[in-house]
Amino acid sequence: MKVILQQDVKKLGQKGDIVEVSEGYGRNFLLPRKAAILATAENLNVANAKKGSKERKDAMAADEAKLMAKQLEKVEVTIPVQIGEGGKLFGSVTGKDVAAALKKQGIDIDKRKIAIKGEVTGEGLYEAVIKVHPSVTSTIKVEVTAK
Template sequence: MEVILKQDIKHLGEKDDVVNVKPGYGRNYLIPQGFAILATPSAKKVLAENTKQAQFKQEKIKKDAAELANKLESIKLTIGAKAGETGKIFGKVNSIQIAEALKTQGYEVDRRRITFETEPKTIGEYVANLNLHKEVKVQIPFEVVAE
């Protein structure tokens, strides 16, 4: 079953992507929740026209994301966390803390676009992945230190 996504869905696709899903998933979840519409020929034509009109805007967004990625490649963050004597931190470092650390350095990044290769649960160095755009991704090293 082909559907057109109306918003980004993790592990499935981005907004305005035409994806194949199982019929039950499309009929019982995606369409009723408003996450997708059925990919009829007329809906595909409307999508093609909207895509053509939005192409210039997307190029500008991609260019801005690439510029931000170039700036972010050179920074290194330090995140403070309460830790025990063995180096294990209480709780864990999350994407909100990374986004706030970036904001203090003058970079505005949505916390939902930040993921981790390994979850930071101890003191040490880690890497955060920033998905600034479909095609623009950057890795930022950060260090977790005891407060």
């Protein structure tokens, strides 16, 4: 039995995939739970149209992400922190701090998408990787200075 998945199903496929399943699994599990619909000619045409539309949207999003990544590479952020004797840092510099500094510059990026390369041990210039899109990343410079 061929079905079109309406939602992600573990070990079977993603939403919109056309898969072959056994009669019992399709009729007793997938169809009653609205996790799939039968793959009739009409449903296949609708699914293919949706798939094409989704691919175009994904391509546009990836292009926009590449442009944003190029613009972000030019950005440099300065983060003032407290430094004790011997040049040691009080606390740490995290993605949250970088996101807050970017927000002051008018760039809104989620803190979970920011990762600092290496360990921030004191004053200096560091790099932070920003995941703009699942396939596109950008690197910005982060300068840590004493307050």
